[in-house]
Amino acid sequence: MRDIAFGQYYPTGSPIHRLDxxxxxxxxxxxxxxxxxxxxxxAYLAIFTFIVGVTLISKVPxxxxxxSVKIILVLLIFTGLLNLFMYxxxxxxxxxxxxxxxxxxxxxxxxxxxxxxxxxxxxxxLTFTTTPTEMTDGIEWLLNPLKYIKIPVHDIALTMSIALxxxxxxxxxxxxxxxxxxxxxxxxxxxKLHERxxxxxxxxxxxxxxxxxxxxxxxxxxxxxxxxxTPHRTKMKKLAFSYRDAIAFLILASLICFIMVDAYYFTQFxxxxxxxxxxxxxxxxxxxxxxx
Amino acid sequence: MQGIEIKNLTYTYSQKTPYEKKALDNVSLKINEGxxxxxxxxxxxxxxxxxxxxxxxxxxxxxxxxxxxxxxxxKKPKPDLKRLRTEVGMVFQYPExxxxxxTVEKDIGFGPKNLKLSTEEIKQRVQDSMELxxxxxxxxxxxxxxxxxxxxxxxxxxxxxxxxxxxILILDEPTAGLDPEGKEHILTLISKLKNDVSPTVIxxxxxIDEITRFATRLIVFNNTKIAFDIPMAELFKHEDELxxxxxxxxxxxxxxxxxxxxxxxxxxxxxxxQDLNASVExxxxxxxxxxxxxxxxxxxxxxxxxx
Numbered sequence: 001m002r003d004i005a006f007g008q009y010y011p012t013g014s015p016i017h018r019l020d021x022x023x024x025x026x027x028x029x030x031x032x033x034x035x036x037x038x039x040x041x042x043a044y045l046a047i048f049t050f051i052v053g054v055t056l057i058s059k060v061p062x063x064x065x066x067x068s069v070k071i072i073l074v075l076l077i078f079t080g081l082l083n084l085f086m087y088x089x090x091x092x093x094x095x096x097x098x099x100x101x102x103x104x105x106x107x108x109x110x111x112x113x114x115x116x117x118x119x120x121x122x123x124x125x126l127t128f129t130t131t132p133t134e135m136t137d138g139i140e141w142l143l144n145p146l147k148y149i150k151i152p153v154h155d156i157a158l159t160m161s162i163a164l165x166x167x168x169x170x171x172x173x174x175x176x177x178x179x180x181x182x183x184x185x186x187x188x189x190x191x192k193l194h195e196r197x198x199x200x201x202x203x204x205x206x207x208x209x210x211x212x213x214x215x216x217x218x219x220x221x222x223x224x225x226x227x228x229x230t231p232h233r234t235k236m237k238k239l240a241f242s243y244r245d246a247i248a249f250l251i252l253a254s255l256i257c258f259i260m261v262d263a264y265y266f267t268q269f270x271x272x273x274x275x276x277x278x279x280x281x282x283x284x285x286x287x288x289x290x291x292x
Numbered sequence: 293m294q295g296i297e298i299k300n301l302t303y304t305y306s307q308k309t310p311y312e313k314k315a316l317d318n319v320s321l322k323i324n325e326g327x328x329x330x331x332x333x334x335x336x337x338x339x340x341x342x343x344x345x346x347x348x349x350x351x352x353x354x355x356x357x358x359x360x361x362x363x364x365x366x367k368k369p370k371p372d373l374k375r376l377r378t379e380v381g382m383v384f385q386y387p388e389x390x391x392x393x394x395t396v397e398k399d400i401g402f403g404p405k406n407l408k409l410s411t412e413e414i415k416q417r418v419q420d421s422m423e424l425x426x427x428x429x430x431x432x433x434x435x436x437x438x439x440x441x442x443x444x445x446x447x448x449x450x451x452x453x454x455x456x457x458x459x460i461l462i463l464d465e466p467t468a469g470l471d472p473e474g475k476e477h478i479l480t481l482i483s484k485l486k487n488d489v490s491p492t493v494i495x496x497x498x499x500i501d502e503i504t505r506f507a508t509r510l511i512v513f514n515n516t517k518i519a520f521d522i523p524m525a526e527l528f529k530h531e532d533e534l535x536x537x538x539x540x541x542x543x544x545x546x547x548x549x550x551x552x553x554x555x556x557x558x559x560x561x562x563x564x565x566q567d568l569n570a571s572v573e574x575x576x577x578x579x580x581x582x583x584x585x586x587x588x589x590x591x592x593x594x595x596x597x598x599x
Contacts, residue, residue: 185406205392
C-alpha cells in the first residue's frame with residue numbers, strides 16, 4: 001500500500017518542479033496531443049530524447065518512471081498484440097485462423113505501444129513534479145473563463161484539492177484497517193472468489209465510516225471559518241510566470257515543430273506504397289545506400 | 293521461548309525514495325512471559341513499528357525476531373502467522389475505527405470465526421469477552437456497534453481482540469481520546485485482562501502517570517532507539533534523562549526529587565502517588581516520632597500529594 005509510486009509527488013526542487021503549474025498543465029496537454037501527430041521513428045526518437053532530457057533535469061529517477069509504465073504494462077501488451085494480429089492492410093508476413101500479421105501491422109503496433117508509454121511517462125512527469133495544491137491552483141486558473149457562465153470554478157477546484165489531499169490519508173487508513181483485521185485472523189488472499197470478496201467487507205465498511213466522519217469534520221471546520229462568506233477570495237501564494245516557463249515553452253515548441261514538419265512536409269517525398277513515413281524514408285535510403 | 297526475543301531489529305519505511313524514514317535502529321529486546329511492559333516515547337520514535345513486527349504485520353528488514361517460538365525471519369517454511377496472531381492480540385490505536393459488523397455479537401465473533409471455531413465455542417467466547425470488558429451480553433449483543441458511546445465502542449473492540457484468547461496482549465494508546473471515566477474503565481480492564489486472559493501485556497502510552505499505575509517494566513523509546521529499559525521501581529533514577537528527551541516525568545517522582553533537592557530525603561522507590569503518600573507518612577513519623585502528630589501529618593501528606 002505504502003509503496004504506490006504512481007502519481008506521487010517526488011520532491012527534488014529541480015527547475016522542472018519550479019515551472020509554473022499552469023504552464024506545466026498546458027505543456028502536458030500540448031505534449032499529449034502532439035504525440036499523436038508523430039509519424040516516423042525519427043519523430044519518436046525526438047520525443048524519447050525530449051522526455052529523457054526532462055527526466056534528467058527533473059532529477060526524478062528513471063526507476064520511478066518505469067514503475068508507472070509497469071502499471072499499464074498489461075494494457076500495453078494487450079493493445080500491441082491486438083494491433084499486431086488484427087491489422088489487415090499491408091504485405092502479409094504470416095496468417096493463421098483469424099490472425100494475420102502484416103508489415104504495416106508490426107509497424108503500427110510498435111508505434112502504438114511507444115505512444116502509450118510516452119503518454120503515461122509524460123503525465124507521470126507532471127504529477128511527479130507538481131504538488132496537488134499547485135495542480136488544483138493551475139486547473140482553477142485554466143477553468144477561470146467558465147466563471148462567466150456561472151460555473152463555481154473555485155468550489156470545483158477546492159473539491160478536487162480536498163479529494164487529492166485525502167488519497168494518502170485514506171490509503172494510510174486502509175493500511176491500518178487491514179492490519180487490524182489481519183491481527184484478528186482475517187485472511188484476504190485465500191479462499192474462493194466470493195469468499196475473498198466477502199473478506200473485503202471488514203475493510204470497506206470501516207473505511208467508508210471513516211471517510212464520512214472525516215468529510216463531516218472537514219465540512220464543519222470550513223463552516224466554522226466562514227468559508228464562502230466573502231465573494232472574492234485572495235491567495236497567499238500567487239502564481240507567476242517566469243523566464244523558465246518561456247524557455248520550457250520554446251523547447252517544447254521546437255519538438256512540436258519537428259514532429260509536424262516530419263509528419264507533413266517530409267512525408268510528401270515518400271514514394272506511394274512505401275512503408276516508411278517522414279524522415280524514416282531518408283534514414284532507410286541512407287542505410288540501404290550504405291549496404292549497397 | 294515463551295516470550296518475545298528481538299535482536300538488532302532495524303526498519304526503514306519507503307526505502308530508496310525521498311520519503312525514506314528510519315523507524316527502528318538496531319533494537320534488541322527480550323520480553324518474558326508474565327511481563328507487564330509499558331512503552332513510552334514521542335510520536336515517530338518507533339514504538340508502533342516495533343509492535344507491528346511482533347504481530348507479523350511487517351516483515352523484518354534486518355535483525356531477527358521470534359515470538360512464542362515462531363521465528364519470523366524464517367523463509368521456508370513460512371512462519372505460521374495464523375498461530376502467531378492467535379497468540380498475540382493486538383489492540384490498535386482507536387480500535388473502534390475497525391468495527392464493521394451490524395451487531396456487537398457478530399463483530400466480537402469475527403476473530404473466533406476466522407479461527408474456524410464451532411458456533412457454540414464462538415458464542416461462549418463472545419459472552420466471556422463481553423463480560424470481561426464489562427458489557428452485559430443480553431443488553432448489548434444485538435445492538436449496532438455504531439450506536440454505542442465512545443468508551444463502549446472501544447470496549448467492544450477490545451473484546452473482539454481478547455475473544456482470540458491471546459497469550460500476549462498489546463495495546464497501542466488504549467485510552468487516547470476517552471473521557472476520564474472511560475480512561476478509568478480501560479485502565480482497570482487492562483489489569484484484569486492481565487490476570488484473567490493474557491499473562492504478558494505490553495502497553496504503549498503517552499501518559500507516563502498512566503503507565504506507572506500498572507506496568508512493572510518500562511521501556512523508553514527515543515529517536516528510533518531504546519533509550520532505556522528498566523524495572524518500573526527504578527524510574528526515579530531517570531528523571532533527568534526523561535526531561536532531556538522532552539518526556540513527562542511522573543508527578544510523584546518529580547515531587548519526591550524536588551523535595552530531595554530541598555533536603556527532605558524520602559525513603560523508598562517513589563513512583564506512584566501511593567508510594568509518595570506512604571513515604572511522606574514514614575518521614576513525618578520518623579522525624580517527630582510521636583503519635584499525637586499523626587492527624588497533622590495525614591493532612592500534610594494529602595496536601596503535598598495534591599499539590
